[in-house]
Amino acid sequence: MAALYRVLSRTMPVAVRGSGLRAFSYQHIIVAKKGGQQNVGLIQLNRPKALNALCNDLMTEVNQALDSFERDAQIGAIVITGSEKAFAAGADIKEMQNRTFQDCYGGNFLAHWNVICSVKKPVIAAVNGYALGGGCELAMMCDIIYAGEKAQFGQPEILLGTIPGAGGTQRLTRAVGKSLAMEMVLTGDRISAQEAKEAGLVSKVFPVEKLVEEAVACGEKIANHSKLVVSMAKEAVNGSFELTLAEGTRLEKRLFHCTFATDDRKEGMTAFVEKRKANFTDH
Numbered sequence: 001m002a003a004l005y006r007v008l009s010r011t012m013p014v015a016v017r018g019s020g021l022r023a024f025s026y027q028h029i030i031v032a033k034k035g036g037q038q039n040v041g042l043i044q045l046n047r048p049k050a051l052n053a054l055c056n057d058l059m060t061e062v063n064q065a066l067d068s069f070e071r072d073a074q075i076g077a078i079v080i081t082g083s084e085k086a087f088a089a090g091a092d093i094k095e096m097q098n099r100t101f102q103d104c105y106g107g108n109f110l111a112h113w114n115v116i117c118s119v120k121k122p123v124i125a126a127v128n129g130y131a132l133g134g135g136c137e138l139a140m141m142c143d144i145i146y147a148g149e150k151a152q153f154g155q156p157e158i159l160l161g162t163i164p165g166a167g168g169t170q171r172l173t174r175a176v177g178k179s180l181a182m183e184m185v186l187t188g189d190r191i192s193a194q195e196a197k198e199a200g201l202v203s204k205v206f207p208v209e210k211l212v213e214e215a216v217a218c219g220e221k222i223a224n225h226s227k228l229v230v231s232m233a234k235e236a237v238n239g240s241f242e243l244t245l246a247e248g249t250r251l252e253k254r255l256f257h258c259t260f261a262t263d264d265r266k267e268g269m270t271a272f273v274e275k276r277k278a279n280f281t282d283h
């Protein structure tokens with residue numbers, strides 16, 4: 001149990017060694033490259049005493065790590081995880097406690113939380129333990145959510161006299177439908193990993209200790225495809241959250257046409273015809 005997390009905790013306190021990219025000293029996250037070809041970026045939220053509460057500094061570090069992986073040509077997918085007890089127990093309540101309307105509204109409080117939404121590479125959330133409030137919202141900003149069987153998802157902001165502020169009312173409703181989303185947001189009640197799977201919030205549930213390796217395996221599968229075409233596929237799926245069906249299918253068609261401008265589309269189809277494995281070059 002916890003073997004992978006222990007390994008991760010021993011791995012590099014500094015960002016992505018050997019990537020040739022900017023290296024940061026991280027305080028609240030652990031960053032590593034995983035997979036047989038080191039092509040999956042792993043970000044582990046690591047603020048155990050606060051159950052990975054998403055303080056401003058932690059989110060800044062997550063954004064830096066995402067940016068490093070985004071620029072790293074070797075990386076084809078990113079996994080974000082926490083500990084076995086908590087993916088993240090939400091935004092940092094102690095940091096928010098004394099904030100006023102003026103500094104929230106005037107300073108566009110927590111605007112930098114959205115950076116993850118503009119990452120082109122696929123991001124997989126591997127959720128063990130609590131994913132509450134901003135933690136659930138962070139997971140929902142990812143492209144795929146895998147859960148450990150003891151994970152719990154919730155939007156308990158109502159219990160604090162506030163409401164979700166990082167997409168919880170919108171993404172949760174799109175994922176699980178109005179009735180369950182309303183119930184969770186209005187009561188603050190949590191749902192289990194299994195309930196989240198049944199509702200469509202997560203795609204797969206794994207034993208706690210297998211979760212991260214399964215998420216990395218999924219990341220490897222994606223990273224072995226053409227990174228260029230994977231980004232187009234991600235863009236097309238994400239279009240479905242923002243566009244009408246007519247606009248979305250038009251975007252899809254244009255991106256499909258665009259794949260014909262790539263070497264990788266040609267290689268993929270040629271490899272099929274020649275009955276061999278495709279060798280994608282990300283061009």
Ligand code: CO8
Pocket residue numbers: 049050051053054089090091092093094109110111113130132133134135156157160163164165166
């Ligand atoms: N913020 C700060 N500290 C926290 C948080 C948090 N969200 N959650 C837990 N902690 C701290 C506790 O204060 C405690 O610290 P200490 O030991 O110094 O007292 C430590 O973590 C351990 O927590 P508990 O003792 O409470 O552990 P339990 O196992 O008893 O309970 C729970 C675990 C159920 C997860 C409980 O800690 C809890 O309910 N936490 C708060 C969950 C919550 O309400 N989350 C929502 C926060 S609000 C939010 O996320 C809004 C997002 C808006 C984003 C807007 C972007 C624009």
